[in-house]
Amino acid sequence: MSRRRSRVGRMDAAIDHFTPMGYKETQVRSVVNSLLKVYGNDGWPLLEGDCYEVVQQELFKQEEEEEKLQLQEQKQQPVEDVEEEGGSSSELTLYSPIFFLSPVCLTVNKKQQCHSEGAH
Numbered sequence: 001m002s003r004r005r006s007r008v009g010r011m012d013a014a015i016d017h018f019t020p021m022g023y024k025e026t027q028v029r030s031v032v033n034s035l036l037k038v039y040g041n042d043g044w045p046l047l048e049g050d051c052y053e054v055v056q057q058e059l060f061k062q063e064e065e066e067e068k069l070q071l072q073e074q075k076q077q078p079v080e081d082v083e084e085e086g087g088s089s090s091e092l093t094l095y096s097p098i099f100f101l102s103p104v105c106l107t108v109n110k111k112q113q114c115h116s117e118g119a120h
Contacts, residue, residue, distance in 0.1 A: 010048070013048075014032050015028045017051070017052055018052070028055070028059070031059055031062065032055060035054060
């Protein structure tokens with residue numbers, strides 16, 4: 001069994017702080033390096049302060065931006081492409097039991113019309 005290398009540097013300490021939270025080493029390194037470009041090498045006390053709060057906020061910001069990009073990509077993807085990918089078995093279809101028990105809402109001429117349909 002190999003022993004884990006002892007980390008002693010400031011970057012290593014930041015990585016050790018965030019990897020148990022599920023962040024990848026490359027993510028932490030990238031964020032810390034970008035913050036050091038802004039604050040300079042003398043910015044380490046700011047980055048380390050309050051349990052790396054500045055670094056954590058930047059990681060959160062990156063996650064939010066990635067989620068926004070994913071949502072935009074999903075919105076831009078045509079419906080036909082989604083159907084062609086095969087989808088999962090959890091997708092609702094016209095034959096799903098929940099379809100027959102749920103109210104049906106349609107938008108016609110910018111007016112929403114809803115009515116309940118029972119199973120036939």
